[in-house]
Amino acid sequence: MTSRLDEAIGWARKFSIFQYPFVTACCGMEYMATACSHYDVDRFGAGLPRFSPRQADVLFVVGTISHKMAPVLLRIYEQMAEPKWVVAFGVCTCTGGFYDNYATVMGIDTIVPVDIYIPGCPPRPEYVLDGLLKLQAKIQNQRETGERSAPEPRPEFSV
Amino acid sequence: MTEYLGILVFFALAATVAGGFVLLASILGPKKPSKVKSEPFETGVPSFGIQAGHLSIKFYLTAILFILFDVELVFLYPWAVVFRELGGWGLTGMSIFLGILMVGFFYAWDNGALDWK
Amino acid sequence: MNAESLIQAVKDRFPKAVEASHAYRGDATVVVHRESLLELARTLKEDPAFQMNFLMDLTAVDYSAFGTKPAPAFFASSGVAVRPSTTIPDKAPWPGPPAFGRFVVVYHFFSLALKHRLRVEVPVEETDAEVDSLISLWGGANWLEREVWDMFGIRFRGHPNLKRILMYDEFEGHPLRKDYPVNKRQPLIGPDN
């Protein structure tokens, strides 16, 4: 039974996403294109990038994460305040893409729990907006579906 | 006494709105404190921390100048509200006050207190 | 001046240092002993005949696996009539990698005034892979040499802080060597898949 309060909270959180753009590589260019006036992500209330994990709700991991960058990603994820979500932007974050070598983390879900995967190298802005809508749907019915607000980080990975 | 009622209502309203948000956030927001979360955020790496008490003198200089001219500004507000009733006297009084501070400002400017080097 | 005259000029200046030289596809290349590298670099930079003021690139090549993989014959040799296409010019074939040494440290110089380029190759044994550092002549050599040390494990004598630049310090081994497998991971955190 969805209480009116849960619904209201879900609605409020859904349309006020403060995103932390953890930009590393080529997907950053597509992130810029999505955030700017042509494909405008501000229409969905997610237009304000916050560069400090304290003020951010959603961690947009954009671009390849190398093994040297992995501890930084984990630390920033853990320093974010609940409720927090993680979006894997681009195939390098979903599965490591075609950089299957000694330097690349093959998929950031081995480090931080991920909510939405946006494949594509780089994903077209329309894919990104679609991923954002799926994230908003997840945020909306977050409380009533009994999901925990943020997926528990796996104990064996937290540093 | 009644004209102060307006300000009272204003302050009460402000307090309830601000307090309400803080209260709601603390009640509804989940709280999961963790060791890493309490450490200062310095761009993703453990921070060096700021050695207490050894800041450069130039910060102090800039701060003092700011306070000085900020307080001067505070005196202008009440004057601006009633300057029409004060007529000529009010204007001369305030311009003397501002003149003295301007002299101080130019002295500071000339001595290079404003540029950082 | 063009490739041949550049090589000849270098040979005249350093007769015993230059082991071999070639101008494959128009790139003037000189293979030099390790000992005379610094001196050659200094003259290339200061001598008005060369005026090589740019150290464009400094890299290394691991020739240990060169030629081990069979090179299937060219298409034409398989006997199928090929329309009279331009045969790939092989008049001045490449004389092959330097005679000894597993690694070759490759320097690319460029002279802005005289608009010519020179490639200097220094073959280095695997056992004592060490070359003089050019940091006294060009500031850019600092990071380039650190990268060659990081990727190949070739030390540079005289380099102020020769430590890893691209990989993290806990990484063992030098990834660009031919014997380092492509996906041998050493993750800092996370599973070792």
Next chain:
Amino acid sequence: MEQRKLETREMLLNVGPAHPSMHGIIRIVAKLDGEQVMDCDVEIGYLHRGFEKMSETVDYNGVMPYTDRLNYVSPLINNMGYCMAVEKALGISVPDRCHYIRVIMSEISRITDHLTCIGAGAMELGAFTVFLYMIKAREFLWELVEMVTGARLTVSYCRVGGVKGDLPEGFEERCRKALEETRTVLKESDILLTRNRIFVDRMSGTGKISTEDAISYGITGPFLRGCGTAYDVRKDCPYAVYDRLDFDVPVGTRGDNLDRYLVRMEEMHQSIRILEQALRDIPDGPFLAHPETGRAIPAAEMVDEAKMGNIVQIEGARAVVDPTLDGASEEEHPGIAADEKRVFLPPKEDTYGNIEGLMQHFKLVMYGHGVRPPKGEVYFPVEGANGELGFYVVSDGTNVPYRVRVRPPCFAIMSALPKLIIGDMMADVTPTFGSINMIGGELDR
């Protein structure tokens, strides 16, 4: 009496890997005395993805997608550089039309690179409007690139020995329209920025470097031209058809951020000039090979005919192929591909129509076959958006490159970063870093 200098301990500050003003991931550990940077240690490698190791595992045309992701703001220049290096190793050259197509696409790519660099740099100084305008202009150009190559950013458009496909119809006027709109955006941004007191104060005098230091660090491109040395690979070692196009090389004087900004703005105008000349005198487009019998047959049907052996019916017919294969049919093929059967795929009509085309296609795509340059080593410099982008290719005769080394232009600029920011104030690191235009993929490869 001599004023005793107050002894204050410097503060170590992490301008770390995930810093908002660093649109790229490096870590600067700066020793600050108050606001002034006394010393700094730069740490890179956070985006090292092993390009050179991966290019030793795929064949020559397979390296193309990796080259897009080197300088991902101007991908077509990397493609062109790598292709011309391998073509130099092969000793073949592409037809003129293909040179012109490559010049057009790399100049469009250069404009998008400068737009992104100046836009992001201005955004960090607060000029958010200019960022939105410039990204809008970049969208126009990306639509153009997408129309030709199919992708906006990771294009993989070139092939060894040519390009994937010819320019589609209607490219020319769409290109002129996009250039017009880019020019208006440049004019607007110029009005907004060049005489903007805050922007000029923040940019001029910061990040200074002398020409000797720049050359000793191996800095090339807009950075070096900002210091006063007119070195441009397109002018000094001309390649493709740059010697037939006239454009001039803007040069700064003081070597600070403002000069680099002005050089980049002027370079965009020069690139538009190059584009217009290239569009004007590009050799003739696709000429109809067989105008009278040029009827079109669906590809599957053509293959069935050829299998049944009746080659005569499909002689000179044009195959209707999948849109992604468009632009490489028999009439466009001579314009975009080197006349070397061992390097470039045959036109689709030959692949479906006759056995020689099928054999050539087979030999180029089958594992172990494909492009096989003779044993040798080659270095080919190209004018990238940040400077001289050189590809050093060593081939051992097999179809897999033995060693591909990229000379990244912004690696040299980043190695001079301590010389650029020591002495400046902490707030000046942001405009300096904006004008370096450091691209993670190219720096760490």
